[in-house]
Amino acid sequence: MFSTVLVANRGEIAVRVIRTLRSLGIRSVAVYSDADAGAPHVTAADVAVRIGPAPAAESYLSIEKVIAAAQATGAEAIHPGYGFLSENTAFAAACERAGIVFVGPPAAAIEAMGDKIRAKQTVAKAGVPVVPGSDGLGLTDEELTLAVEQVGYPVLLKPSAGGGGKGMREVHRAEDLAAAIASARREARGSFGDDTLLVERLVTSPRHIEIQVLADTHGAVVHLGERECSLQRRHQKIVEEAPSPLLTPEQRAAMGDAACEAARACGYTGAGTVEFIVDGNRPDDWFFMEMNTRLQVEHPVTEEVYGVDLVALQLRVAAGEQAPWPAELVPRGHAVEVRVYAEDPAAGFLPTGGRILVLHEPTASRVDSAGSVSGVRVDSGIAEGGVVGSDYDPMLSKIIAYGADRAEALRRLDAALARTVLLGLGTNIGFLRALLADPDVRAGNLDTGLVGRRLDALTGQDLPADVVGVATGIALLDLEPSGAVVDPFDIPGGWRIGEDAWTVRRLEVSGHDPVEVRARGRAAAAEISVDGAGPVPITTVRADGRHSDHRHSQGGVTRTWTCARDASGVLWVGADGRSWAVREQEALEAAAEEAAGAGGPVLSPMPGTVTVVEVTEGQQVTAGQTLVVVEAMKMEHVLAAPVDGTVRELRARTGGTVAKDAVLLVIEGADDGS
DSSP states (O other), X not given: OOSEEEEOOOHHHHHHHHHHHHHTTOEEEXXXXXXXXXXXXXXXXXXXXXXXXXXXXXXXXXXXXXXHHHHHHTOSEEEOOSSTTTTOHHHHHHHHHTTOEESSOOHHHXXXXXXXXXXHHHHHHTTOOBOSBOOOSSOOHHHHHHHHHHHOSSEEEEESSOOTTTTOEEEOSGGGHHHHHHHHHHHHHHHHSOOXXXXXXXXXXXXXXXXXXXXXXXXXXXXXXXXXXXXXXXTEEEEEEESOSSOOHHHHHHHHHHHHHHHHHTTOOEEEEEEXXXXXXXXXXEEEEEEEOSOOTTHHHHHHHHTOOHHHHHHHHHTTOSSOSOSOOXXXXXXXEEEEESEEGGGTSEEOOEEOOEEEOOOOOOBOTTSOBOEXXXXXXXXXXXXXXXXXXXXXXXXXXXXXXXXXXXXXXHHHHHTOEEESSOOSHHHHHHXXXXXXXXXXXXXXXXXXHHHHHHHOOOOOHHHHHHHHHHHHHHXXXXXXXXXXXXSTTOOOSSSOOOEEEEEEETTSOOEEEEEEEETTEEEEEETTOOOEEEEEEEOSSSTTEEEEEETTEEEEEEEEEOTTSOEEEEETTEEEEEEEEOHHHHHHHHHTTTOEEEEOSSSEEEEEEOOOXXXXXXXXOEEEEEEETTEEEEEEOSSSEEEESOOOOTTOEEOTTOEEEEEEETTSOO
């Protein structure tokens, strides 16, 4: 076994690999960019090496810098995690040249499976069913069109290189094909540097089911069952579980055998995943999609159900051990994982960002007295006080729950999400709770389009009345004098003969229209009126224990809220897994907003980089005209003029970085009196 291993990654997967290295008594080496200098994976490792500035191309994607860090620290092996260099044949080859073990498959296997067209050809020769479609390399637009005519509509256009749903396009009509090909090529070229496309028959009730395989360097190959990954947004997984609620034991065995054949066909070693698309209406119809030649994000659900450590098995295979897995691989119970992202589901899952003001992750209870895996597991790569920016993937952590059956696992997972608090930036935690509560999800009636069909219902949740109430109560608490009250005018509202005076505030709550709140009294005994409604009594007090916790009573209901203010004065409040950003609007600002009509400031919807500025100061624009393009994580967002008007206060600059809600420019409406 190795004595020192370098982890060529960041975030939760780097922390997770380091955890296994520590348990095996192996010295761990982390690499980090300037943006990650204080990140959890850096502090978790025995040794950490700076490899460059924040852009991944200059740090985590630099083969030369990673190899140099390994050589400088005496690392005998490199674990690539997932993403970055994990499926890079040049990196695997560079490790071999440097005499360093790459904890993954041979470069030839990565190359064979990394190209979707070649992968389909390879596994088809081994007798693995593949989706009907094109099988030629480098098809022109005309050849793609002919292939579509042969396959028949609907079809799916897919980049031959890369993954993560980027560049994929569904096409249902012939008149849409040309535009879809052009768009898919453009995104594939921008994301992977390769615009080669293939065509596949579109399975109209698709379920995404994958098989975990393990192969040693002596020819042994086994599988550890399947994972259901059908709950996705933008073709990217957000919920995964093992086993699938769809498959019968016979279907599971057949897919497992096919996955092992696919691994043998490309000379695979280590841990890998063979992905299949399954017709939800006809589960016996399943087809090979692709092979991920690395550890998967969702590997923990397999670990929980099979009682293994896949990272440890990867290391043992890389060290040359023969069949290091248990002699009997028997699944027990059920596990479900959710991915926690810094994103706004209501805004099309645009990435968010900011400083983590408060972080409370659910406690984990992994092993009971009988030695069975149970409870909740958290794989996290964040810490309170850390900054989530736009340089890297917005996934923050994973929460995994295990149960004796699927219903128990789902109950535990929902309870864990309800106990999770993350304030300072928008996340998908509340959305995940709503998704897990969906009747079809509870029943296991899944497909890859479910999230898209239900998105409005899953994100269109009303604003709970006590969000405004607790924000107002905390504002009153902030006005309380810190010492003994000697002057009656020191208390909120001042002193009056008769009843207390009303204080008026205008509050903006993230994702909702501004509200006017009238309040009087002290936080411990106050009443509020929202948008002219009748007064409602509230009580807000600081809770014992954590300074950020408050107990708030309103409408006969009392619950604990976690609250914190960011540097700009925005109050973040959270409870039951959901959170809201509450900003008090100044009177002059509110008046200006009303006077401006539909014009006003144009804000960045996400933290990112300004890639295009189409306008100049003083330019006349029409409603719908493109103003600025902001990009984050290869996702572009085009900002258009809300009304006819004039560009004022242009702050956006091409190449400049912007925060979420940063003012890019102001549109002075044509009817604003100018």
